[in-house]
Amino acid sequence: MAVDPRTPVIVGAGQVLQRATTIAEAGEPAALMVEAIAGAGADAGLGGIPPAVDSVRIVGLLSWRYGNAAHVVAARAGITADQLAVTHGGGNSPQSLVNSTAVDIAAGRLDAAVLAGGEAWRTRMRARREGVELDWDRAPEDATPVLLGSGLDLVHPDEAARGVTMPVQIYPMFESAIRAAAGRTPADHLVHISELWSRFSAVAAGNPYAWLPEARTAEELRSVSPRNRMIGLPYTKSLNSNNDVDMAAALLICSAQWAADHGVPRDRWVFPQAGTDCHEHTYVSHRWSLAETPAVRRGGRLALELAGADIDDIALVDLYSCFPSAVQLGAASLGLPIDGQLTRTGGLTFAGGPWNSYVLHAIATITNELRERPDELGLVWANGGFVTKHAFGVYGTAPPPGGFRHASPQDEIDALPRRELATGEEAAGTSAIEAYTVMHDRDGAPELAIATCLRDDGRRAWATTRDAGVTAAMLDGEWVGEKVTLDADGTIRL
Numbered sequence: 001m002a003v004d005p006r007t008p009v010i011v012g013a014g015q016v017l018q019r020a021t022t023i024a025e026a027g028e029p030a031a032l033m034v035e036a037i038a039g040a041g042a043d044a045g046l047g048g049i050p051p052a053v054d055s056v057r058i059v060g061l062l063s064w065r066y067g068n069a070a071h072v073v074a075a076r077a078g079i080t081a082d083q084l085a086v087t088h089g090g091g092n093s094p095q096s097l098v099n100s101t102a103v104d105i106a107a108g109r110l111d112a113a114v115l116a117g118g119e120a121w122r123t124r125m126r127a128r129r130e131g132v133e134l135d136w137d138r139a140p141e142d143a144t145p146v147l148l149g150s151g152l153d154l155v156h157p158d159e160a161a162r163g164v165t166m167p168v169q170i171y172p173m174f175e176s177a178i179r180a181a182a183g184r185t186p187a188d189h190l191v192h193i194s195e196l197w198s199r200f201s202a203v204a205a206g207n208p209y210a211w212l213p214e215a216r217t218a219e220e221l222r223s224v225s226p227r228n229r230m231i232g233l234p235y236t237k238s239l240n241s242n243n244d245v246d247m248a249a250a251l252l253i254c255s256a257q258w259a260a261d262h263g264v265p266r267d268r269w270v271f272p273q274a275g276t277d278c279h280e281h282t283y284v285s286h287r288w289s290l291a292e293t294p295a296v297r298r299g300g301r302l303a304l305e306l307a308g309a310d311i312d313d314i315a316l317v318d319l320y321s322c323f324p325s326a327v328q329l330g331a332a333s334l335g336l337p338i339d340g341q342l343t344r345t346g347g348l349t350f351a352g353g354p355w356n357s358y359v360l361h362a363i364a365t366i367t368n369e370l371r372e373r374p375d376e377l378g379l380v381w382a383n384g385g386f387v388t389k390h391a392f393g394v395y396g397t398a399p400p401p402g403g404f405r406h407a408s409p410q411d412e413i414d415a416l417p418r419r420e421l422a423t424g425e426e427a428a429g430t431s432a433i434e435a436y437t438v439m440h441d442r443d444g445a446p447e448l449a450i451a452t453c454l455r456d457d458g459r460r461a462w463a464t465t466r467d468a469g470v471t472a473a474m475l476d477g478e479w480v481g482e483k484v485t486l487d488a489d490g491t492i493r494l
Contacts, residue, residue, distance in 0.1 A: 204346020
């Protein structure tokens with residue numbers, strides 16, 4: 001079948017795990033990314049790192065401040081590139097990066113690009129504990145990168161004022177809203193999500209690039225123990241994303257013409273069919289329901305439509321899996337059964353959660369699987385923030401008949417209903433708990449209850465307390481729907 005020479009195609013994928021026994025043996029993130037790029041080049045049949053591409057594009061990283069990570073990676077890899085770029089933060093970044101790169105290639109702005117992401121957070125934290133000062137590389141001060149993507153201010157001032165700023169606080173709140181909407185008891189729902197995570201661990205057990213390649217039982221995952229402390233009700237440590245990893249991944253994406261000119265074997269080609277990017281109402285405070293993700297529904301549906309496919313046509317799925325609530329929200333919005341295979345890697349707990357770059361590993365994994373299953377399609381959902389920013393990609397080994405297509409349903413999403421936020425004296429009085437969690441300290445003791453509450457007029461209010469009696473009480477039974485009293489400063493009183 002003839003292929004339009006401007007058709008974007010993934011020709012190489014590489015993944016790296018680092019299990020160094022000492023800090024001195026450990027490579028920094030740039031070194032891991034160079035190794036992954038070499039793997040991608042070898043995977044494409046090029047014998048190693050391509051010496052020249054149009055752009056080196058790096059997923060924004062957290063374990064080291066390079067200034068311009070693309071500059072450092074390109075220099076170490078010996079790659080000449082006209083553009084050196086870094087993305088904004090967010091777990092959606094890798095799929096968004098594939099989408100934008102595919103658009104650039106189809107439009108003739110690029111012929112070939114290297115995409116890479118990597119973290120050495122495990123080594124960074126080990127160095128901090130041992131008092132070791134790392135002497136990792138930095139880019140020259142005048143080497144300013146091109147910044148790709150767009151950032152969003154994810155935390156509302158009222159959320160920040162109550163110290164509610166972290167995923168480990170907000171995703172378990174989503175979990176309580178999902179549980180209440182499903183009508184399950186807390187005990188039954190804990191079994192439900194631990195069984196989901198157990199299935200993810202079984203996938204990781206067969207993934208050679210998984211950080212924790214061991215099948216775990218549902219009971220083991222949900223049971224509190226010295227090695228599996230409670231973090232944010234109902235999540236034990238084993239139900240949280242695992243960023244304590246040293247990992248990297250890379251993709252080589254080019255035009256079909258570049259691939260042919262460089263002798264990349266046709267059986268290595270995997271085509272991005274279509275992609276979409278969108279986001280929910282930016283602040284959690286303004287979302288209509290914490291048990292639904294309408295932007296996932298619309299973004300996923302549009303990606304499939306652009307690819308000329310239906311969800312039933314998708315054989316390989318990888319849903320973003322930082323916490324069980326994310327997977328449940330994504331599956332429900334996309335029309336996928338929760339007991340189906342929703343990960344190809346094992347997810348961010350077991351395969352590993354290298355901050356923003358996990359989805360690069362998911363795409364690399366699906367790329368290799370599609371080569372072995374050439375008549376099938378793959379779907380990737382990437383998520384950033386608090387189930388806030390979404391990117392979707394559909395992949396296959398056949399070139400898309402109309403070329404790669406990209407769009408966004410953002411105007412439709414922005415027009416959806418939103419809740420207003422009640423603050424101060426307007427929030428004081430009686431409200432019904434909508435969603436909640438109880439955060440625990442490192443010794444496993446409850447220390448902070450967080451809730452969103454709905455007033456009779458439909459406005460949402462945030463509430464918190466460190467009162468030991470309240471935090472202990474909220475560990476028992478179901479509190480969604482219960483009436484509570486809020487002070488003007490947002491303190492919960494039972």
